[in-house]
Amino acid sequence: MKRKFSETTLILSIGGSFLVGMILTFIVLNSRFNFSTLGDISQVYQNINHNYYQKVSPKQLKNGAIKGMVNSLDDPYSQFLADEEQTSFNEDIASEISGIGVTIEKADQGIKIVSVVKNSPAQKAGLRVNDLITKIASHSTNKMSTEKATTLTRGKKGTKVKLQLKRQQLTFNKTLQRQPIKVPTVSGKLLTDDRMIGQITITQFSERTAKELQQQVKKLKNKGARKLIIDVRSNNGGLMDQAIEAASMFLPNGRNIMTLASRADGNITYKASSKYLNNYKVKLPTVVLVDKETASAAEIFAAALQQSGHLTVVGENTFGKGVAQTMTPLNDTSEMKITTAKWLTPNHDWINKKGLSPNVKVKYPSYMNIKPFTDTQILSLNSHNNDVKIAQQILQALGYDVPKSGVLDDQTVQQLKLWQMQNKVDPSGNLDVSTRQSLTQDLVKKAQADDPMQQKAVTILKEK
Structure with missing residues (x-):
């Protein structure tokens, strides 16, 4: 603008x-500003x-x-x-931003596309949901944050960005021209x-x-x-x-x-x-x-x-x-x-x-105060990590019987496997990036279903 x-x-x-x-x-x-006060600034400069x-x-x-x-x-x-x-x-x-028109999230081996904006450069180039962005320009996305990926895909209107993508077993390149995205x-x-x-x-x-x-x-x-x-x-x-x-x-x-x-x-x-x-x-x-x-x-x-x-x-x-x-x-x-x-x-x-x-x-339910995951490493049996404690808190909120010890013990692994099977996530019992993302999404869905503020609003409106 x-x-x-x-x-x-x-x-x-x-x-x-x-x-x-x-x-x-x-x-x-x-007009009464005393410009002599700028003398010290000029001297430092x-x-x-x-x-x-x-x-x-x-x-x-x-x-x-x-x-x-x-x-x-x-x-x-x-x-x-x-x-x-x-x-x-x-x-x-x-x-309005100038970019390629995708919503992304962190995945195990890069950045995953979770939605594509209609009529955007991404849609016109044939990009799809679940495509994995493995490179942005010359930058590998293997350990890249979503914030960094967003910064790299945005830019001035009309400029181009080259992506390397993976779709199942197919790896391919696309060059997209950034356009304003409403x-x-x-x-x-x-x-x-x-x-x-x-x-x-x-x-x-x-x-x-x-x-x-x-x-x-x-x-x-x-x-x-x-x-x-x-x-x-x-x-x-x-x-x-x-x-x-x-x-x-x-x-x-x-x-x-x-x-x-x-x-x-x-x-x-x-x-x-x-x-x-x-x-x-x-x-x-x-x-x-x-x-x-x-x-x-x-x-x-x-x-x-x-x-x-x-x-x-x-x-x-x-x-x-x-x-x-x-x-x-x-x-x-x-x-x-x-x-x-x-x-x-x-x-x-x-x-x-x-x-x-x-x-x-x-008030929001107490589980809404659970802090977000902070790590991306794969955690397995007997791992001790703050992300394990966060996963245990989420599993408890979702109704699973786990401690809040911060240790990925046998009980937590078994309950995590059960949750993974029920949610179509690889039932490895490991806490990887995909499991973290899916746990977070499951908690959000629960919060939306349990929304006490919305429920109160509905009760009030039904009385009108």
């Missing part, structure tokens, strides 16, 4: 990789440039100085972004047990989220939905304008959505309005799901529906990010964001570091 350098951008998210919104007027440096024992590029020194100033704020949300960091940031702004932020479905209830999940607030939400509501209504669950759990924020526009759908015009309070501009209150999505309104009974990872723009959305829409919010206290950042482009390859404002809920609460309190508090 191309932006003029005379613009700054407001950011409402907890991550460095998500999300930007609402173009503001350019903030000009105060010159000293390093001339006397450091190795040659240092001017760009490296300049970026280091900017990072140092931003880091001195001791603010986790203020950042200086340059080169690849800026590119990644801007891709997430638009919920990542939807909203998905929806009718509940299996009650087809009159539609559940919509919003993963983040990016450039088209409000429109995608409107489309999902219409689609579910056409399928018979008469009540809605809006799930913003694990949504760590995004574009403020999209959160406002999405919230306006559920509120009578004129109701407060949020107030932005800044030193430069004072207080600005945003209200539900007919200007959003052609005054489209959702009048179905609705419950909102939140958790401790619901943050920033997602908190704006949930707070507005709770306090101005009087809708029920179910789950845990939210993350509590009540501040906003302004994005200022510096040049073609760098930009900076600093905290410039705080925001208040319709009740004028500042939820920073406190979070939004749901109307109905519901």
